[in-house]
Amino acid sequence: MGIWHERAARADCDGRALINGERVWAAADARFDNLSPVDGRLLGQVARCDGRDVERAVALARAAFEDGRWAGQAPAARKRVLLRLAELMLAHADELALLETLDMGKPIQYSLSVDVALAANCIRWYGEAIDKLYGEVAPAPADSLALVVREPVGVVAAITPWNYPLLMAAWKIGPALAAGNSVILKPSEKAPLSALRLGELAHAAGLPPGVFHVLPGFGPEAGAALALHMDVDSIGFTGSTRVGKQIQQMAGQSNLKRAWTELGGKSANIVCADCPDLDAAVQAAVGSIFFNQGESCNAPSRLFVERAIYAAFMEKALALVPRYAPADPLEESTVMGALVDGQQQQTVLGYIESGQNEGARLLTGGTAARTDSGGCYVAPTIFDQVRPEMRIAREEIFGPVLSVLCFDDVHEAVRQANATSYGLHAAVWTRELGKAVQLARALRAGTVHINQYDSDDITVPFGGYKQSGNGRDKSLHAFDKYTELKTIWMQIA
Ligand code: ADP
Numbered sequence: 001m002g003i004w005h006e007r008a009a010r011a012d013c014d015g016r017a018l019i020n021g022e023r024v025w026a027a028a029d030a031r032f033d034n035l036s037p038v039d040g041r042l043l044g045q046v047a048r049c050d051g052r053d054v055e056r057a058v059a060l061a062r063a064a065f066e067d068g069r070w071a072g073q074a075p076a077a078r079k080r081v082l083l084r085l086a087e088l089m090l091a092h093a094d095e096l097a098l099l100e101t102l103d104m105g106k107p108i109q110y111s112l113s114v115d116v117a118l119a120a121n122c123i124r125w126y127g128e129a130i131d132k133l134y135g136e137v138a139p140a141p142a143d144s145l146a147l148v149v150r151e152p153v154g155v156v157a158a159i160t161p162w163n164y165p166l167l168m169a170a171w172k173i174g175p176a177l178a179a180g181n182s183v184i185l186k187p188s189e190k191a192p193l194s195a196l197r198l199g200e201l202a203h204a205a206g207l208p209p210g211v212f213h214v215l216p217g218f219g220p221e222a223g224a225a226l227a228l229h230m231d232v233d234s235i236g237f238t239g240s241t242r243v244g245k246q247i248q249q250m251a252g253q254s255n256l257k258r259a260w261t262e263l264g265g266k267s268a269n270i271v272c273a274d275c276p277d278l279d280a281a282v283q284a285a286v287g288s289i290f291f292n293q294g295e296s297c298n299a300p301s302r303l304f305v306e307r308a309i310y311a312a313f314m315e316k317a318l319a320l321v322p323r324y325a326p327a328d329p330l331e332e333s334t335v336m337g338a339l340v341d342g343q344q345q346q347t348v349l350g351y352i353e354s355g356q357n358e359g360a361r362l363l364t365g366g367t368a369a370r371t372d373s374g375g376c377y378v379a380p381t382i383f384d385q386v387r388p389e390m391r392i393a394r395e396e397i398f399g400p401v402l403s404v405l406c407f408d409d410v411h412e413a414v415r416q417a418n419a420t421s422y423g424l425h426a427a428v429w430t431r432e433l434g435k436a437v438q439l440a441r442a443l444r445a446g447t448v449h450i451n452q453y454d455s456d457d458i459t460v461p462f463g464g465y466k467q468s469g470n471g472r473d474k475s476l477h478a479f480d481k482y483t484e485l486k487t488i489w490m491q492i493a
Helices: 002-012 051-067 077-090 091-105 108-130 165-178 191-205 219-228 240-255 278-294 307-326 342-357 410-418 433-442 476-482
Strands: 017-019 022-024 031-035 042-047 146-154 155-159 181-187 212-214 234-238 257-260 268-271 300-308 360-366 381-384 401-407 425-429 449-450 483-491
Touching: 017 051, 017 410, 031 401, 051 155, 051 212, 051 219, 051 234, 077 091, 077 108, 077 165, 077 191, 091 108, 091 165, 091 191, 108 165, 108 476, 146 219, 155 165, 155 219, 165 191, 165 234, 165 476, 181 219, 191 212, 219 234, 219 240, 234 240, 234 476, 240 257, 268 278, 268 410, 278 307, 278 401, 300 307, 300 342, 300 410, 307 360, 307 381, 307 401, 342 360, 342 401, 381 433, 410 433, 425 433, 433 449
Parallel strands: 155 181, 155 234, 181 212, 234 257, 268 300, 268 425, 300 401, 381 401, 425 449
Antiparallel strands: 017 022, 017 212, 031 042, 146 483, 360 381
16 A cells, blocks of 8 residues: 555545634535545545525625735735745645545646645745735826725635646635735535645634635535625636636626636647647647646647648657556556546546547547546547537537647638637647747637647736636736725825
8 A cells, every 4th residue: 555545544634614714514514425536435524615604704704804904914924924824835735735636536746746836836926926016106297196006805705626626726815815805715516625724724824814714615505605795806716617607697796796717728739740849749739638637727628730740640649648547646656547526527428429429530548447446537538530510629528538630721720729619728839930929829818838838837827718717817917806906196286
C-alpha cells in the first residue's frame, strides 16, 4: 500500500459548513453522502446548506463589512493575512492535495504540483498586489480635484465548480478578500472538501470571523439563495453555461448584483503544416485534452490539423495515448485519474456514443476503464473524421475526448473554429510570425496560444468571449469584479 493510500485511510473529510469561523452542520441539519470517484468509498457527509444558512452567512458578512473589521484594515495588513494564508496552504499541501484527489479523482501529483501550488500562489499574488494598487487623479479643470478610487463592492458570493475546486476558489476569494470584501463561497456539491479546509486555514491565518464563510450544498438550494439574495453585491461564478445564464437571470430578478461568469468552452487548436515543432504540437494537443481527465473548460477539445501533416500528426498522437491510460489517482506516477462521478462518466460515454452514431471515426478509447476499481474512469478517446455539425464538435464534453478535423485552408479552419457559441481559448501553430498574429487576432477567444497550449500564469486574465462568460479571473483585472470605482469631485477654487 502506497503512502497516499495510508494517508487516505486516515484523511479527515469534514463536510461541515464554515460559518463565522466555526465548523457547523446546516441549520436544517440536512446532509448528503460524499462518495469518492477514486474507488466509490464513502468519504463522509457534507452539510446541505440552504436559504437559512445563506441568510445567516450574508447577515454576518454584511455586519463584518459594515464595521470595517477587514475592509477597514490597511491594505498592507490585509496583505499580511493573505501571505500567511498562502504559507499555510503550502504547509498543508499534502492534506489539501489528498482532499482534492479523493473528492474529485485527479492524480495526486497534479493536486500537489498544480492545484495546491497555483492556488497558494494566487492567494499570495493578490495579497502582494493589494498594497500596490493606486487610484487616479483625473485631468479635471483647475478649479477642481477629481479622484477616482476603488472601493470593495461589499458582500461577494463565489460559486465554484468541481474540476479545480481549490484553485477556482482561490481565483475568486484572492482578489475579493484582498480588496476588502466579505465573501461567501459555495463550492460544488461534488467536491467541497478543499474549499472548506481553505476557509479554516484563512481563519488560522488571521482573517477575522464573519468575513469569509464556506457553505457547501446544492446549486438550486444554497447557490440559488445566494444568486437571488438582495444583500449580495457581486457574484463570481464558474461553471456551466446553462447555470451561468440562470445566475445572470437571478441577478436581474433580485438586486442586479454584478454577475461575473466563467463558463464552458469548446476550444480550437489549429495546427498548420508549417508548425515549427510537430512533436511539441502533438504533445500539447494530446496532453492538454487528457490533462485533468479532460475536465477543463479551456481544454483544446477541437483539433484542426492541416492535411499535409495530418497522417504524420495522427500517428504520433496515437502513439502517445497509452501514457494516459487511467490509473489509480493515489499513485504518484498516475497522469490520468477518475472523472468526478458516475453521472459525469455517463455524460462522457453518452457523447462518445453520439460521435459513433453521427459517423465520426473512433481511433482509440471509447469505453469506461478500470471498471473493477469501483471508481469512475473513461479511457482516453480520439475521434477523427469529425464534421462541424456533430455534437462532439459543438458541445462541451468535459471528459477525455478529442475531436479531430482535417483542413486545407487555414482561413476556413478559423471560420469553423469561431463557429461556436463559446470563446474561451484557442491555439494556432505556425512558423510564420505574421500569420500567427493575424490568426490570433481573427480567433474570437479570451486567450489565444501561439506554438504552445498551456503556458499561462496568474499575471494574465482568464475568461471568455461570447457564451464562455464575462469578466476575467486572474491578473489585476480580476479586481474589476469585486470593486466599485468611485469618483470624488472637489471644488477647490
Ligand atoms: P457542472 O456541470 O460542471 O457541475 P454547474 O454549472 O452545474 O457545473 O455547477 C457549477 C456550480 O454552480 C456548482 O457549485 C453548482 O452547485 C452551482 N449551481 C448549479 N445549479 C445552480 C443554480 N440553479 N443556482 C446557483 N448555483 C448553481
